[in-house]
Amino acid sequence: xxxxxxxxxxxxxxxxxxxxxxxxxxxxxxxxxxxxxxxxxxxxxxxxxxxxxxxx
Amino acid sequence: xxxxxxxxxxxxxxxxxxxxxxxxxxxxxxxxxxxxxxxxxxxxxxxxxxxxxxxxxxxxxxxxxxxxxxxxxxxxxxxxxxxxxxxxxxxxxxxxxxxxxxxxxxxxxxxxxxxxxxxxxxxxxxxxxxxxxxxxxxxxxxxxxxxxxxxxxxxxxxxxxxxxxxxxxxxxxxxxxxxxxxxxxxxxxxxxxxxxxxxxxxxxxxxxxxxxxxxxxxxxxxxxxxxxxxxxxxxxxxxxxxxxxxxx
Numbered sequence: 327x328x329x330x331x332x333x334x335x336x337x338x339x340x341x342x343x344x345x346x347x348x349x350x351x352x353x354x355x356x357x358x359x360x361x362x363x364x365x366x367x368x369x370x371x372x373x374x375x376x377x378x379x380x381x382x
Numbered sequence: 383x384x385x386x387x388x389x390x391x392x393x394x395x396x397x398x399x400x401x402x403x404x405x406x407x408x409x410x411x412x413x414x415x416x417x418x419x420x421x422x423x424x425x426x427x428x429x430x431x432x433x434x435x436x437x438x439x440x441x442x443x444x445x446x447x448x449x450x451x452x453x454x455x456x457x458x459x460x461x462x463x464x465x466x467x468x469x470x471x472x473x474x475x476x477x478x479x480x481x482x483x484x485x486x487x488x489x490x491x492x493x494x495x496x497x498x499x500x501x502x503x504x505x506x507x508x509x510x511x512x513x514x515x516x517x518x519x520x521x522x523x524x525x526x527x528x529x530x531x532x533x534x535x536x537x538x539x540x541x542x543x544x545x546x547x548x549x550x551x552x553x554x555x556x557x558x559x560x561x562x563x564x565x566x567x568x569x570x571x572x573x574x575x576x577x578x579x580x581x582x583x584x585x586x587x588x589x590x591x592x593x594x595x596x597x598x599x600x601x602x603x604x605x606x607x608x609x610x611x612x613x614x615x616x617x618x619x620x621x622x623x624x625x626x627x628x629x630x
Binding site: 338341342343344345346347348350351352353354355357358359360362369370371372374375376377378379380381382 | 398399401402404405406409420424428429432470471473474476477478480481483484485486487488489490491492494495497498519520523524527528529530531532534536539542543546547605606608609
C-alpha cells in the first residue's frame, strides 16, 4: 500500500534535472566570478575580492 | 522501495518536471537569501577594508615600507565614503546574490544527486553541505590564492583562474569520496584534497605589497569568515527549501 506521503517523502530528481541545475549554476558562476568583460568586471569587482575569486 | 521508483523514474513525467522546477526554485530562493546575508556581512566587515586598501592602490596613502619619502608609520583607519557611491555598493550586493545563487544551484544539484543514491537530505545535513561548499569554493582555493586587497600584484589572472577552478573541482571530488565513498575511496579523497596544494598555486617570485600587511591579513581573514557564515546559511536554507512541502 502506498500512501501519498510515503510516495513523496523521498523524492528523486531526474539526472537531467540535476545536470540542468548544475549547468545553470556554473553559467552564473562564470558570469559572477570569471568573465573578464570590463562591464562585468567593474560591477562584480568588490564581490570578486570578497569571495576571493582571482580578479585582476 | 516501490515508493521511490514508481512515480518519478520515467523521464519527462509531470513529477520529474515538477522536481526539476522545485530544485531550481529552491536554489534561487536559498541563493538570494544567502547572497543577502553575504552582502550585509560584507558591507559591515569587508567593504571598509577594501576601501582603505584602495587608498593605497591609488596612492592617496603610501605604506611606509613602500617609499623612502613616506612617514615612519602608515596611517590606519577607515576610508571615507562607505555611504557614498551607492550604485557601486548596489552592484556589489547584486553580484553577491548572483554568486550565491550560482553556488546554491551547484550545491543543490549535489544534494539532489546524493538523494538519488540513497542519502536523504535534512536541514541539519544541509549545514554540513554548506561547510563542505565553503571548503570547496573558498577555503581550499584561499590556501593557495589568499583573498587579495585591490592593488595586490599577482601572477597572470588566467593561470590563477585555472588553478582556482581545478582546486574547486578536485576538492569537491575529494570531499564527495570522503563523505560517500567506501573502502579505500575516502583515502583517495584525502589525497585529492592535498593534490592542488602539492602542485601549488601560481605565484610570482617577488613580493609587491603596496598596502600594510596588517590590512591585507585582516582582509583575508574576514573574507574567509564572511564566506564561512554565508555558506553555512546557504546550506541550511538550501536544504530547508528543497525538503519542505514534499507532501504537496
